[in-house]
Amino acid sequence: MANTRPVPLTTTSGELRPHDPYAALRSRNFCVLLSGAFVAAFAQQMTTVAIGWELFERTNSDLVLGGIGLAQIIPIIVLFLPSGYIVDLYSRKMIFLVSLTLLGLATLGLATLSALHGSLWLIYACLAVMGAAQSFSSPASAVLVSQVVPEHLFENATAWRTSSGHLASVLGPASGGFLIALFNGATFVYILGAAALIIISLLMITLRVRSQERPQKSAQPRSLKTVVEGLQFLGRTQVLLAAMTLDLFAVLFGGATTLLPVFARDILHVGSIGLGWLQAADSIGAVGMALFLAHRPPFRHAGRTLLLAIIGFGLATIVFGFSHWFWLSFLMLFVLGGLDNINMLIRGTLTLVRTPDQMRGRVSAATSLFIGTSNQLGGFESGLAAQLLGPVLAVVLGGVGTIVVVGAVALAWPELRRMRTIRESSNNTQTTT
Incomplete structure (x- = not known):
């Protein structure tokens, strides 16, 4: 288990300790979590570029492009209440791991459909699965920070986490566009994204986290009030x-x-x-x-x-x-x-x-x-x-x-x-x- 003892912010003489900008990164478990969040964001950004390019090439339809965002946002809207409760009730580490695996499998499905020129509706189905997985992975990865670093490092850890997210939003689309041009199509982008997601989900097995406080069990633990x-x-x-x-x-x-x-x-x-x-x-x-x-x-x-x-x-x-x-x-x-x-x-x-x-x-x-x-x-x-x-x-x-x-x-x-x-x-x- 990670060390949960808080580190004092002052020395024994009462002086403030110097600020350590890399304090959160000195935690091996935080680095593992940060790697998982970065790879997930990077792969999703690459996939977004690839799916938009491929569907517009196939259909030349603005409406089809609009359906990409719709297919992903609907599961998030439908699942946000139960997903948050499940993240609180069960192991957040396992939820994040399973979500990454599901994202990888859905991306692999896109690769298969791309290679076989599969149905548009099956492509939308894969995107919906990705949206459902994201409705669990996003809150799970955000709150796992509190289980791998002590509270006095929350601000430093959040700074590094937002930095990695923005870096993924720069590198992901650029890499996706480059790979589409290099391999003359989107299929390899999906394969690479799927492989990265599945590999990083395996890395999450090594993540060691503190135990979490779960919602109190009531007579109706899954009632709407609890959710x-x-x-x-x-x-x-x-x-x-x-x-x-x-x-x-x-x-x-x-x-x-x-x-x-x-x-x-x-x-x-x-x-x-x-x-x-x-x-x-x-x-x-x-x-x-x-x-x-x-x-x-x-x-x-x-x-x-x-x-x-x-x-x-x-x-x-x-x-x-x-x-x-x-x-x-x-x-x-x-x-x-x-x-x-x-x-x-x-x-x-x-x-x-x-x-x-x-x-x-x-x-x-x-x-x-x-x-x-x-x-x-x-x-x-x-x-x-x-x-x-x-x-x-x-x-x-x-x-x-x-x-x-x-x-x-x-x-x-x-x-x-x-x-x-x-x-x-x-x-x-x-x-x-």
């Missing part, structure tokens, strides 16, 4: 609810990335190569910020930092909307990614620190669903606004809306405004009765 406790907890926990609200509306209104093809072609006039750089800019900024945050001490004014980061996100969105210079637009997207990473780090660490262990799976599943669906809705909102108002006004108004939401959240939840360190005691006015 929705995560949502009820979020509703009562003011700081978490405020942080999630900020994230939801920042994503919903700040949908500049959805309209990048329009800006690249019609406003910045940079073509497909420029579009590629623009699409990578926010992920590059996020990786850079994650590495910076991992090397700095924990936040001393976390609430104020979060509010300022979302305000900066809105301002960068406004500048991007007005920009007609490629490098200014690239810089604003870089800034957007970096500021969004601050938001992800604080919200992710808050979720771990402020949530009881026996409820972390349900809270994490709810958070994953809301953030995931807000990405989809944000893209739709940006497209609709651009159709009605034009792309520039749509993006600018989205940035203004984001800043307005920050003001509203700061007024509605003063607990967030006053929050200092993320690890403040849960007794510090974080819940309402």
Whole structure:
């Protein structure tokens, strides 16, 4: 079992210990978990590029492409309540391992269908299986962090975890596109992704975790009340609810990335190569910020930092909307990614620190669903606004809306405004009765 004894933050003389940016990475079990999460994200990003390219080549239909996201998001919406409860009730390590294996097998199914030019509906079925597996793997991997590192390293571990996720979002699509061109098709991409997922699932067997606290057994342990406790907890926990609200509306209104093809072609006039750089800019900024945050001490004014980061996100969105210079637009997207990473780090660490262990799976599943669906809705909102108002006004108004939401959240939840360190005691006015 991993060492659970907390490491003191001060020396025997009372002096603060120097910050160790690699503290979480010194845990062998955290590195194993981080490898699994990175490979899963990398393989899924490669697969997303491959399936989109292949289906458009086969059908030349925008509607078929839209079905890719739909086939994956429907299982996540349907399963988010039971998946969170199952993650709390059973071994999170085994759930993550099985989910990775299922993802690998579904990807192998895509490889088979690609080689045999199989039915479109069977391809959608494989994507639905991947969505179902993701509804379990996402909350399981997020809360497993709390079982492999002590609480004082949650912030550092979350910084490295978000960094690896953003790195996968940069390298995955690029690798997928390169391999499609190299092997003249998507089949090898699926095979490579499936092999990576199955191998990393075997590596998860070696992961050693602390025991988890499970939900108390009641007369009806699987009642709806037990399953929705995560949502009820979020509703009562003011700081978490405020942080999630900020994230939801920042994503919903700040949908500049959805309209990048329009800006690249019609406003910045940079073509497909420029579009590629623009699409990578926010992920590059996020990786850079994650590495910076991992090397700095924990936040001393976390609430104020979060509010300022979302305000900066809105301002960068406004500048991007007005920009007609490629490098200014690239810089604003870089800034957007970096500021969004601050938001992800604080919200992710808050979720771990402020949530009881026996409820972390349900809270994490709810958070994953809301953030995931807000990405989809944000893209739709940006497209609709651009159709009605034009792309520039749509993006600018989205940035203004984001800043307005920050003001509203700061007024509605003063607990967030006053929050200092993320690890403040849960007794510090974080819940309402």
